[in-house]
Amino acid sequence: xxxxxxxxxxxxxxxxxxxxxxxxxxxxxxxxxxxxxxxxxxxxxxxxxxxxxxxxxxxxxxxxxxxxxxxxxxxxxxxxxxxxxxxxxxxxxxxxxxxxxxxxxxxxxxxxxxxxxxxxxxxxxxxxxxxxxxxxxxxxxxxxxxxxxxxxxxxxxxxxxxxxxxxxxxxxxxxxxxxxxxxxxxxxxxxxxxxxxxxxxxxxx
Amino acid sequence: xxxxxxxxxxxxxxxxxxxxxxxxxxxxxxxxxxxxxxxxxxxxxxxxxxxxxxxxxxxxxxxxxxxxxxxxxxxxxxxxxxxxxxxxxxxxxxxxxxxxxxxxxxxxxxxxxxxxxxxxxxxxxxxxxxxxxxxxxxxxxxxxxxxxxxxxxxxxxxxxxxxxxxxxxxxxxxxxxxxxxxxxxxxxxxxxxxxxxxxxxxxxx
DNA sequence: CTTTTTGATTTCGATACGAAACTAAACGCC
DNA sequence: GGCGTTTAGTTTCGTATCGAAATCAAAAAG
Numbered sequence: 001x002x003x004x005x006x007x008x009x010x011x012x013x014x015x016x017x018x019x020x021x022x023x024x025x026x027x028x029x030x031x032x033x034x035x036x037x038x039x040x041x042x043x044x045x046x047x048x049x050x051x052x053x054x055x056x057x058x059x060x061x062x063x064x065x066x067x068x069x070x071x072x073x074x075x076x077x078x079x080x081x082x083x084x085x086x087x088x089x090x091x092x093x094x095x096x097x098x099x100x101x102x103x104x105x106x107x108x109x110x111x112x113x114x115x116x117x118x119x120x121x122x123x124x125x126x127x128x129x130x131x132x133x134x135x136x137x138x139x140x141x142x143x144x145x146x147x148x149x150x151x152x153x154x155x156x157x158x159x160x161x162x163x164x165x166x167x168x169x170x171x172x173x174x175x176x177x178x179x180x181x182x183x184x185x186x187x188x189x190x191x192x193x194x195x196x197x198x199x200x201x202x203x204x205x
Numbered sequence: 206x207x208x209x210x211x212x213x214x215x216x217x218x219x220x221x222x223x224x225x226x227x228x229x230x231x232x233x234x235x236x237x238x239x240x241x242x243x244x245x246x247x248x249x250x251x252x253x254x255x256x257x258x259x260x261x262x263x264x265x266x267x268x269x270x271x272x273x274x275x276x277x278x279x280x281x282x283x284x285x286x287x288x289x290x291x292x293x294x295x296x297x298x299x300x301x302x303x304x305x306x307x308x309x310x311x312x313x314x315x316x317x318x319x320x321x322x323x324x325x326x327x328x329x330x331x332x333x334x335x336x337x338x339x340x341x342x343x344x345x346x347x348x349x350x351x352x353x354x355x356x357x358x359x360x361x362x363x364x365x366x367x368x369x370x371x372x373x374x375x376x377x378x379x380x381x382x383x384x385x386x387x388x389x390x391x392x393x394x395x396x397x398x399x400x401x402x403x404x405x406x407x408x409x410x
Numbered sequence: 411c412t413t414t415t416t417g418a419t420t421t422c423g424a425t426a427c428g429a430a431a432c433t434a435a436a437c438g439c440c
Numbered sequence: 441g442g443c444g445t446t447t448a449g450t451t452t453c454g455t456a457t458c459g460a461a462a463t464c465a466a467a468a469a470g
Contacts, residue, residue, distance in 0.1 A: 007394075008331040008334045010320075010322035010323045010329070010330060011319050012334060013235070013322050013330060013333050013334050013337060014229070014315050014318045014319045014322060015247070015251070015353060016334065016338060016339060016341060016353055017222065017225065018226050018229075018230065018244075018315065019224055019341065020226075020340055020341050020344065021222055021225075021226035021227070021343065022222050022226070022244075022266075022267070022297075023267060023344055023348075024223075025223070025340070026276050026348065029346065034456090034457075036457075036458085039223070039235045040315065042216075042220070046220070052415080053417080053418090054418060054419090055416090055417060055418080062227070062231060063458080063459080064458080064459055064460075065291070065417075065418065065419085066418085066419070066420080066421095066458085066459070066460080066461085067418095067457080067459060068418095069418060069419055069420085069459055070419090070420090070457085070458085071417085071457090072459095079218075088272075089416095089417085089466075090466050090467080091416070091417045091418065091465065091466045091467070092416095092417060092418085092466090093417085093418075093441075107229075110219050110220075110223065112343075112344050112347050112348070113222070113340065113344055114216050114219045114220045115343070115347075116339070116343035116344050117214075117215035117218050117219060117340060118215045118337075118339040119334075119343065120215075120336060120339075124332070124336060125213055125215055125218060126213040127329070127332065128218050128333070128336055129213045129217060129218050129221065130280040131325060131329060131333055132218060132221040132222060132225055133221060134321070134325075135318065135321040135322060136221060136224065136225050136228070137227060138317075138320070138321035138324065139225065139228055139317050139318055139321050140228065142229065142317050142320075142321075143228075143317070148220060148224050149220055149377055151390050153383065163402055164409060172262060175454080177307050191252045204384070214438080239425090239426070241426075241427085244452060249437075257451065258448080258449090259448080259450090260447090260449075268427080268428080269427085269428055269429075270448075270450085271427090271428070271430085271450075271451080271452095272426080272428060273428055273447090273449095275426085275427085275449085275450090276426090276427095276451085287450090294436070294447095294448085295433090295435050295436080296434065296435045296436070296447070296448045296449070297447095297448060297449085297464060298448085298449075307433075335461065357455095376447055
């Protein structure tokens with residue numbers, strides 16, 4: 001029984017990945033949120049300030065702005081997201097999780113998956129992240145899909161010394177970035193080739 | 206910039222896993238199938254004979270039999286699945302992918318993910334499968350969810366010498382198993398502790 | 411001061427999904 | 441053999457999710 005194609009093939013891994021994502025997403029709480037609502041709530045908790053808009057979520061979640069707007073509205077009605085009008089641009093709104101939203105996130109069904117992954121060794125987690133990141137970039141490259149990455153790793157990050165004001169900025173939006181945004185998701189994220197090998201991802205070929 | 210908590214944490218991995226599953230599942234073909242339809246089509250192509258029923262798919266996909274029945278019916282209408290009445294039990298029906306179904310599967314959007322994973326090294330794929338399998342079992346244990354596994358690895362497999370007829374069987378259903386079913390998914394799959402270390406998974410410590 | 415572009419929202423129709431009712435076959439039991 | 445129970449599958453029906461297109465409003469361009 002050596003070398004069956006089954007048990008360790010890419011297809012098998014892909015199947016398990018799908019299955020795992022689905023089963024780990026099941027919300028069996030009393031007042032469940034839909035998968036889309038969970039995705040939005042997580043997104044607004046983890047994205048950098050300039051990304052926390054309905055459009056930002058739409059591009060992240062590969063859906064339309066209309067649908068994103070409704071999902072966000074439903075979370076606002078539930079008191080889980082709070083609306084913040086942008087000062088400079090009167091069209092733009094951004095959202096932040098409320099106290100209730102953060103509380104709800106502490107009971108995110110995804111925690112089960114996090115807990116399972118937390119039992120792995122440090123090295124296994126790091127390797128898993130690398131593998132997932134690389135696959136995400138490969139899949140995104142083959143179609144129009146957003147990649148998950150933080151402002152601090154983005155090729156569009158403008159160093160503090162190149163901006164007026166001394167704060168680093170995003171070359172896409174022109175926004176200044178707070179230090180906290182460095183580790184947050186950015187919807188304009190693009191992998192920075194020159195940085196490969198310096199970060200956790202992509203350094204072993 | 207060493208050792209940020211962000212880029213390699215279990216939470217980050219879980220986020221990427223969700224995101225990857227979602228983006229790899231996008232069907233941008235001319236006549237798209239829904240995610241549920243794809244899941245069903247894949248299932249009926251990969252499950253062992255006794256598992257290829259509407260109920261089997263329902264338990265695999267963590268949905269109701271009613272919903273599963275509709276999904277299957279829609280695929281039958283599209284000519285992608287063929288209905289086969291069970292000879293012994295007049296209630297039971299099972300389904301198989303048609304030629305058109307197999308053709309459609311060759312254009313499964315999941316192939317993009319398979320291709321991305323195929324670029325990894327042999328060892329990385331194996332490790333990934335182990336990690337996913339372990340996480341799946343951990344998540345499934347924390348709730349009522351099916352685990353993905355093949356008849357050949359199942360604790361319910363009855364060896365050929367213990368059955369009349371000389372063919373191995375499934376202790377759950379009593380069915381005899383064809384050799385081809387050994388590498389196929391079984392909805393009654395339960396990990397066999399005594400077999401750990403003998404199969405591809407779990408064998409590296 | 412238009413015209414165009416961009417961000418957000420609303421409307422509307424299609425449809426996926428789950429809960430529950432229903433049909434039918436197999437099984438158990440005296 | 442007859443009768444209730446269990447199990448497999450299907451149907452019905454209401455809810456609500458989602459995407460396409462239209463609408464609104466602010467900013468930018470010309």
